[in-house]
Amino acid sequence: MRENSGGNGEKPEYGYAGEILRVDLTKGESTADTPDESFLRKYVGGATLGIRYIFDEVPPGVEWSDPENRLFIGTGPLGGTSVGGSGTVSIATKGALTNGMASSQANGFFGAFLRFSGFDGIILQGTASDWVYLYIHDGKSELRDATHLIGKDTLEVDRIIKEELKKKERETSILCIGPAGENLVKFACICVDKGHMAGHNGLGAVMGSKKLKAIAVDRGKSAIPLKDKAALSQQAKKILAHTRSDKFLDMTLNEGTVGGVVMSTKAGFIPVKNYTTTIHSIAPEKLEKYSTEYIRTTFKAKPTPCWACTATHCHMMEITEGKYAGRVFEEPEYEGMAAFSSLIGVDDVHMTVVLASEVDRLGMDANETGYLIAWVMECYEKRVLTKEDTDGLEMNWGNGEATMAMLNKIANRQGFGNVLAEGVMRAARHVGGEAPKMAVHTMKGNTVRGHDHRVQWLELFDTSVSNVGTIETHKGAPYKMLGLPETYDNLDPDIISTVEGKIKGAMIFEDSMATCRFQTSCSIDLLAEAVNMATGWDLDFDEAMTIGKRAVNLARVFNIRHGIGTELDAPSMRYGSTPLDGAGAGRGIMPHWEKMLANYYNLMGWDENGQPLPETLKNLGLGDII
Numbered sequence: 001m002r003e004n005s006g007g008n009g010e011k012p013e014y015g016y017a018g019e020i021l022r023v024d025l026t027k028g029e030s031t032a033d034t035p036d037e038s039f040l041r042k043y044v045g046g047a048t049l050g051i052r053y054i055f056d057e058v059p060p061g062v063e064w065s066d067p068e069n070r071l072f073i074g075t076g077p078l079g080g081t082s083v084g085g086s087g088t089v090s091i092a093t094k095g096a097l098t099n100g101m102a103s104s105q106a107n108g109f110f111g112a113f114l115r116f117s118g119f120d121g122i123i124l125q126g127t128a129s130d131w132v133y134l135y136i137h138d139g140k141s142e143l144r145d146a147t148h149l150i151g152k153d154t155l156e157v158d159r160i161i162k163e164e165l166k167k168k169e170r171e172t173s174i175l176c177i178g179p180a181g182e183n184l185v186k187f188a189c190i191c192v193d194k195g196h197m198a199g200h201n202g203l204g205a206v207m208g209s210k211k212l213k214a215i216a217v218d219r220g221k222s223a224i225p226l227k228d229k230a231a232l233s234q235q236a237k238k239i240l241a242h243t244r245s246d247k248f249l250d251m252t253l254n255e256g257t258v259g260g261v262v263m264s265t266k267a268g269f270i271p272v273k274n275y276t277t278t279i280h281s282i283a284p285e286k287l288e289k290y291s292t293e294y295i296r297t298t299f300k301a302k303p304t305p306c307w308a309c310t311a312t313h314c315h316m317m318e319i320t321e322g323k324y325a326g327r328v329f330e331e332p333e334y335e336g337m338a339a340f341s342s343l344i345g346v347d348d349v350h351m352t353v354v355l356a357s358e359v360d361r362l363g364m365d366a367n368e369t370g371y372l373i374a375w376v377m378e379c380y381e382k383r384v385l386t387k388e389d390t391d392g393l394e395m396n397w398g399n400g401e402a403t404m405a406m407l408n409k410i411a412n413r414q415g416f417g418n419v420l421a422e423g424v425m426r427a428a429r430h431v432g433g434e435a436p437k438m439a440v441h442t443m444k445g446n447t448v449r450g451h452d453h454r455v456q457w458l459e460l461f462d463t464s465v466s467n468v469g470t471i472e473t474h475k476g477a478p479y480k481m482l483g484l485p486e487t488y489d490n491l492d493p494d495i496i497s498t499v500e501g502k503i504k505g506a507m508i509f510e511d512s513m514a515t516c517r518f519q520t521s522c523s524i525d526l527l528a529e530a531v532n533m534a535t536g537w538d539l540d541f542d543e544a545m546t547i548g549k550r551a552v553n554l555a556r557v558f559n560i561r562h563g564i565g566t567e568l569d570a571p572s573m574r575y576g577s578t579p580l581d582g583a584g585a586g587r588g589i590m591p592h593w594e595k596m597l598a599n600y601y602n603l604m605g606w607d608e609n610g611q612p613l614p615e616t617l618k619n620l621g622l623g624d625i626i
Contacts, residue, residue, distance in 0.1 A: 384431065
């Protein structure tokens with residue numbers, strides 16, 4: 001039974017547009033949900049609200065591609081305000097890679113424009129009879145034919161729809177899928193405003209299964225009622241100042257993450273050749289070309305900040321010479337750069353940029369794609385795969401042009417690309433033999449972020465026990481307020497499992513805002529105060545953490561109900577392997593795994609099998625799901 005009373009209680013006076021747009025694609029009809037204020041205070045918005053909707057409306061037996069699956073796209077009480085990066089959206093669904101809960105975010109303008117159009121979120125259900133796109137404007141919505149958009153990449157879709165609607169660049173925001181989403185590639189992502197990707201766990205495949213190519217939302221004229229707009233404006237400055245007080249985050253706001261290959265190579269945690277080594281052997285003069293300065297001066301760059309963002313983090317770029325001259329793309333983030341450099345043996349920054357931009361255009365998650373290609377290359381090197389298997393492509397380490405061809409095969413499910421479109425874990429199992437031993441993924445079925453987690457145990461452990469198909473915690477969590485040291489041994493099993501258990505919930509609370517993490521830096525106490533200024537509530541740090549933990553436990557129970565057992569809280573053989581070189585040489589996490597799980601489960605209030613205890617659920621206000 002759904003906890004949301006559907007509007008029988010009191011509608012919030014401040015902080016919310018007040019309606020969730022519900023679109024039944026099978027019927028071609030739209031209605032509106034009006035959540036009660038008590039319900040919104042309990043789940044706030046964004047990720048936490050989306051997880052509750054998916055929990056309530058997607059019962060066991062409904063697969064990720066079933067019309068009865070839901071796709072939730074939501075903002076939060078800070079959406080469209082002066083808080084930096086508050087044009088973000090959080091997206092939740094039953095994901096394609098794990099067939100369990102999925103939650104991811106994308107920045108840009110969509111969240112702000114949606115709020116100005118009178119909606120705090122969108123719930124999509126059913127499947128259209130043919131391809132459509134949703135157009136939201138003037139407080140209403142309509143479904144339009146999208147058959148002419150099929151096969152178009154994410155940049156083309158953005159351009160074509162704006163031309164059709166006769167809208168300028170900042171008058172309409174476009175959320176869409178590329179060819180990969182259309183063809184149900186299990187790691188297809190959702191693209192927002194050309195280059196902001198909600199990746200992880202196949203969100204784009206779910207959208208494709210509903211035959212929804214895009215959503216366009218005009219910049220509406222509705223104002224969000226705020227309890228104290230002036231105070232919130234000052235709080236936004238305070239949050240930004242807090243973020244900039246961290247030297248790394250301040251640098252990131254100015255330089256973006258595109259140049260992160262240089263730093264992570266020197267620090268020793270960049271992923272190299274499918275985790276076969278931790279040492280990125282690249283000539284210094286080539287590594288220097290991966291710097292932010294080189295990339296932004298070599299490729300024609302124009303700043304394109306997101307909503308309420310004063311940083312010079314994002315740029316649109318253009319290649320001005322060579323085979324790919326004229327190619328326009330959003331500046332890649334670090335993870336795209338790592339995926340198509342060190343991970344697959346490419347040391348030419350031009351090729352890396354081309355591959356990273358191609359993955360975005362096709363609408364595929366850069367992390368999963370990078371580990372997939374790296375796995376193929378290792379299998380090819382060791383003769384587990386041959387040229388005949390790979391459709392004649394020579395998948396040697398560093399072969400960028402062969403990778404380019406394979407990316408398009410994957411997105412269109414052509415030849416061997418149809419096998420790879422299932423993701424690393426399933427492709428490895430399909431090939432069989434020694435192939436699964438080389439595959440980097442969690443046992444739930446998703447790959448990892450763009451680092452070598454074998455020297456970053458917090459991320460390795462967190463990714464493996466996560467319920468949403470990607471990380472659930474963040475190193476920027478409020479350690480001091482949780483009684484934790486801000487620096488610790490990254491390879492200490494007791495410390496790592498304790499930190500994991502205590503900071504869990506902080507990141508998902510931030511994702512309920514929904515804001516950009518590079519702007520708000522997981523400053524939970526400051527964000528709670530900002531919510532109060534928007535809504536008139538009196539949230540404090542403890543209640544904010546409870547809201548986050550509530551969402552974590554909901555996702556956990558959802559997965560258990562849907563057959564994802566806690567025995568899957570583990571990495572694959574390669575992901576959990578012991579490094580043979582580098583700073584972490586000889587220090588492996590797996591001998592400590594069971595002890596770490598036991599400590600983590602205990603801190604979370606779960607039993608020895610990783611299932612939330614009844615008293616834990618009651619204390620979190622989740623007695624209805626016991």
